[in-house]
Amino acid sequence: MRVRVFVTGGTFDKEYDELTGRLYFLDTHVDEMLRRGRCALDVDVETLMMVDSLEMTDEQRALVVRACRDCDQTQIVITHGTDTMVETAAAIAAGVSGKTVVLTGAMVPYAFGSSDGLFNLGSALSFVQSLPAGVYIAMNGRSFPWDDVRKNREAGAFERLNA
Amino acid sequence: MRVRVFVTGGTFDKEYDELTGRLYFLDTHVDEMLRRGRCALDVDVETLMMVDSLEMTDEQRALVVRACRDCDQTQIVITHGTDTMVETAAAIAAGVSGKTVVLTGAMVPYAFGSSDGLFNLGSALSFVQSLPAGVYIAMNGRSFPWDDVRKNREAGAFERLNA
C-alpha cells in the first residue's frame, strides 16, 4: 500500500442521529469518499478512533503519533477534527521523521450536502504525494507546515501565523 | 492572483436540461465548488469555452495553449473533458514552459450527487502548488506527467502508459 489513511473522527465523519437530533459518530465515510472520487491510489484506511478533537486525550494523541511512526508507509493522511488539528500535528512532528504526514478535516460533516470534506480529502491525498517529508495541514485548498498555522475560529479557516 | 483556473467545459460542468432530457452546458460550477471547498487560495477563474472535449477544435486547443502561455500566473489548473485531456496536455507541453499546468475533469457532472468533481478539483489545486514546472493530469487521486498517461475507456480511469 502506497498511502496510509488514519481516521480519528472529527466533523468530517459526524452523522445526524434522527432519534436524538444530535450529531454523533458511526463509521467513517472515507471509503465511500474514495469511491466517489474514483480514487485509484493504493490506499490503506484504518480507523484509530472516532472522537471530537476537543475531546482527544493525550493518550489518544500519543496513539496517533505511534501509528504514524510504526506503519510501513512514508505517505500518511490523517482525518482529524479541526479544533486541535494543529496540536496533533505538533505532536507528530516531535515524534516522527522521514515521512510526509498531512492532516485534514472538514468544517461541515460529509453527510451534509454542503460539506468541504471531499475537496479536502482530494487535496490531502495530493499534497501527501508531492510534498517533501514533514508534517502539514491541508485545509482551504492550501498546505501549511505544522509550525506555521493556526485555526482562525472566527473565520472558520486556517491561516499562517505570519501571514 | 496566485493560481489561474481555465474552464473549458467537459463532463465536470454539464447540466441536465429538464425540458429536453439532455445534458448541456450553462455556466461553470467552479466558483460554487471553490466556495464549498472553503478554498482560501488566491484563485482567478476564467471560462475559455464550454465544450465537450470530443468536439474541441484545433483552434480552441490553440487558444487554451495561448491562454496558459500569456497569463501572469505560473500555476494553472484547467478543467477539461476527459476524452481528449491527454491531447490538450500534449499541446500545452509543446507550447508552454516554466509553468506548472494541471488538467483535471470529472467522470460524472458536478450537478449529480455522485460526482468526483469536487475531489478532483481539490486534488488539482493541490498538485499545481506542489509539483515542479511541467504539464500534468490530475485524476483518480493521482498525478500523471502529460507524456505518460492515457484514459482507459473501458475502466473509466486514467493510467500510466508503462504501468
Place this chain on the structure above:
Amino acid sequence: MRVRVFVTGGTFDKEYDELTGRLYFLDTHVDEMLRRGRCALDVDVETLMMVDSLEMTDEQRALVVRACRDCDQTQIVITHGTDTMVETAAAIAAGVSGKTVVLTGAMVPYAFGSSDGLFNLGSALSFVQSLPAGVYIAMNGRSFPWDDVRKNREAGAFERLNA
C-alpha cells in the same frame, strides 16, 4: 399490501453512465426513496419495465393497464416518464375501474441533486390514499384528472386543459 407501486422507468430513474456520458436505466430508485422518506406505508413495489416513455410501445402500455386491473390493491401509484404520461393515464382509465391510480414522474433524475422525484413520490402516495376512485396525474404539487391535463413542454410543467 395496501399500496401498489408499478415502476415503468422515465426520467425519474435515469442514471448517468460515466463511461459513455449518456443517461440510461439501471435499477429503480423507488425503494431507496421510500427509505429516505421514512415511508411506513405498506407498499409493494414492482418494476414492470424501464423505458423512456417516448419509446413505450402499445404492448407495454397494455401491460401497464393489465397490471393495474389484475393486482389486488385498489390504490396504485405508477412512476412514468412525463412525455406520454397522459396517454398511459387515458389507457388505464379506459381499462380499469373502481381503483385509484396515480401516475407520477420527475423532470430531473432522482440521481441528480436537484431532482423533484422525492417530492413527487410523496405527493403521489398521499393523493392515492385520499382521492376517490379514478385515474390521476400527480405532478408539480397538484393532482389532475386524466382527462383534464396536458404536459406543457415549453414550461416543463403539467396544467389543466381548461385552466
Place this chain on the structure above:
Amino acid sequence: MRVRVFVTGGTFDKEYDELTGRLYFLDTHVDEMLRRGRCALDVDVETLMMVDSLEMTDEQRALVVRACRDCDQTQIVITHGTDTMVETAAAIAAGVSGKTVVLTGAMVPYAFGSSDGLFNLGSALSFVQSLPAGVYIAMNGRSFPWDDVRKNREAGAFERLNA
C-alpha cells in the same frame, strides 16, 4: 393564494453552524424546496417562528392557532418539529374549524443529503388538498387524524394510538 404554509422551525429547517459545530436556525428552506419540487400550486409561505418544538411556548402555540384561524385560506400546511407536533395539532383542533390543517416535519434536516423533508412536504401539500376539513399529521407517507396519533420516539416514526 390557495394553500397557506406556516413555518415554525423544527428539524426540517435546521442548519449546521460550521463555526460552533451545532445545529441552529437561519431561514426556512420551504421556498427552495417548493422550487425543487417544481411546485405549481398557489402557495403563500409565512414564517411564524423558528423554534425547536421542545421549546415552543404556550404563547407561541396560541399564535399558531390564531394564524390558522385568521388566515383567508382553508387549506393550511404547518412545518413543525416532530417532538410536540401532536400537541400543537390538538391545540389547533380545539381552536379552528372548517379548515383542513396538515402538520408535517422531518426526522433529518433538509440541509442533509438524507433528509425526508422533501418527501414529507410533497405529502403534506397533497393531503391538504384532498382531505376533508380537520387537523392531521402527515409523516412517514401517511396521514393521521390529530386525535389518533403519537410519535414513537424509539422508532422515530408516527403511529396510530390504536394500531
